[in-house]
Amino acid sequence: MSDGSLLEVNNLSVTYWGRMGLNLKRKSFQAVKGVTFSIKPGQTLGVVGESGSGKSSIANAILGLVKSSGGSIRLGETELTEMNMHYPSTIRKQMQAVFQDPFSSLNQSMTVEEIVGEPLRVHTEMSRAERREKVIEILETVSMSKEHIRRYPHEFSGGQRQRIAIASALALEPRLVVLDEPVSALDVSTQNKIINLLYKRRDALGIAYLLIAHDLALVHHISDRIAVMYLGRIVEEGPADQVYSSPAHPYTRALLDAVPLLDPAKQRQRRAARKSATVVELLTDDKPGCSYQNRCPEVMAVCRQKTPPVFPVDGGGVASCYLYSDAESTS
Ligand SMILES: Nc1ncnc2c1ncn2[C@@H]1O[C@H](COP(=O)(O)OP(=O)(O)O)[C@@H](O)[C@H]1O
Ligand SMILES: [Mg+2]
Structure with a gap:
């Protein structure tokens, strides 16, 4: 098949x-x-x-x-x-x-x-x-x-x-x-x-x-x-x-943010915005929910409860992230 x-x-x-x-x-x-x-x-x-x-x-x-x-x-x-x-x-x-x-x-x-x-x-x-x-x-x-x-x-x-x-x-x-x-x-x-x-x-x-x-x-x-x-x-x-x-998942955005920006003002701005997300916790294995929850700047209550399934995002991709959960009904 x-x-x-x-x-x-x-x-x-x-x-x-x-x-x-x-x-x-x-x-x-x-x-x-x-x-x-x-x-x-x-x-x-x-x-x-x-x-x-x-x-x-x-x-x-x-x-x-x-x-x-x-x-x-x-x-x-x-x-x-x-x-x-x-x-x-x-x-x-x-x-x-x-x-x-x-x-x-x-x-x-x-x-x-x-x-x-x-x-x-x-x-x-x-x-x-x-x-x-x-x-x-x-x-x-x-x-x-x-x-x-x-x-x-x-x-x-x-x-x-x-x-x-x-x-x-x-x-x-x-x-x-x-x-x-x-x-x-x-x-x-x-x-x-x-x-x-x-x-x-x-x-x-x-x-x-x-x-x-x-x-x-x-x-x-x-x-x-x-x-x-x-x-x-x-x-x-x-x-x-x-x-x-246009990365959909907050982690993909963070990965792209790791690429240095040429404009120092923008770079400073971004660094400030990322401060809240720098708590790195590896091996979240035992914890329920999304493995990115402790680093995610957009974490919601549901993210701490169960592993997000795959949701369709604009442009033909998918993201394992509850930010896109309402897209489920449209596909
Ligand atoms: N042979 C191995 N025995 C035990 N743990 C391993 C072994 N190979 C990789 N790992 C662990 O599995 C995880 C994923 O490793 P790997 O697949 O090499 O990741 P990447 O290629 O993305 O760096 C890491 O935490 C690594 O320490
Ligand atoms: Mg490798």
């Missing part, structure tokens, strides 16, 4: 077991709490949220690197959660990943030729010579040259290493690439270059991206839709321009 989406994640949960702080008893911690989204072929979903909100846990559950504790993940016609993290080569071929730190994700003892050629070696019948041709061709698409193929990752800058990682991820022209903070470790000008590169390759190859970032401003251009995460939940999801230019 496909709705035309390539990836469909439904009510996904990820739970870790371990000792928390000084507590010696093993305790469970739900890092992802019933997250639902889908991505159409060739489209990009940007997932943003601060550190610890569960973004990588979602990525890793999709990639089969951590076990989900509930819900479903469908890629094409295949239900991934039923495979218990052992994906067959037909699935691994369709889905590739790029991580934040190309220094640790690239094998330091392999040359660029070997790194970029690795997926071709594993998944195709190409000869060594054919692979070399293909590697050179792919490297050109990420603005790296033939002269680079015999070198090792440590000989390159962070941006170049990320280009190598992207070249390797795109070598097989997968249907989906999961990008977990691919530019967070890079300086600002390199960030924009890599985002542009991803944009061009996506449009040339028709690949879908799940693009994780903590900077909404950086990814909204390349994203078709944006999902905003807070403490394991998606609090807002919608068309990228809509979420960026």
Whole structure:
């Protein structure tokens, strides 16, 4: 029962077991709490949220690197959660990943030729010579040259290493690439270059991206839709321009407010307005109601009683926020 989406994640949960702080008893911690989204072929979903909100846990559950504790993940016609993290080569071929730190994700003892050629070696019948041709061709698409193929990752800058990682991820022209903070470790000008590169390759190859970032401003251009995460939940999801230019959820507004304003007077004004909302309380797990209640400048009585369901907002998005509860009857 496909709705035309390539990836469909439904009510996904990820739970870790371990000792928390000084507590010696093993305790469970739900890092992802019933997250639902889908991505159409060739489209990009940007997932943003601060550190610890569960973004990588979602990525890793999709990639089969951590076990989900509930819900479903469908890629094409295949239900991934039923495979218990052992994906067959037909699935691994369709889905590739790029991580934040190309220094640790690239094998330091392999040359660029070997790194970029690795997926071709594993998944195709190409000869060594054919692979070399293909590697050179792919490297050109990420603005790296033939002269680079015999070198090792440590000989390159962070941006170049990320280009190598992207070249390797795109070598097989997968249907989906999961990008977990691919530019967070890079300086600002390199960030924009890599985002542009991803944009061009996506449009040339028709690949879908799940693009994780903590900077909404950086990814909204390349994203078709944006999902905003807070403490394991998606609090807002919608068309990228809509979420960026008229954010509905108070948390999304706070995230956007973190981008400095050029006008110092406006910046001062905003800082004053935010003072009341700076009480940070993480791990509101045991408390009923919205997980953003203690930081929300617009908190209402109902927000402390039960977790807000998803309500439609103007412009085709949804927000998990009681400010939009009256919209329910209109849809
Ligand atoms: N392997 C793990 N064991 C226990 N807790 C973990 C593990 N990985 C992540 N967490 C916790 O889960 C939460 C979400 O982490 P993560 O998915 O990495 O968030 P993000 O990528 O948004 O920073 C964090 O509180 C983190 O400490
Ligand atoms: Mg992460």
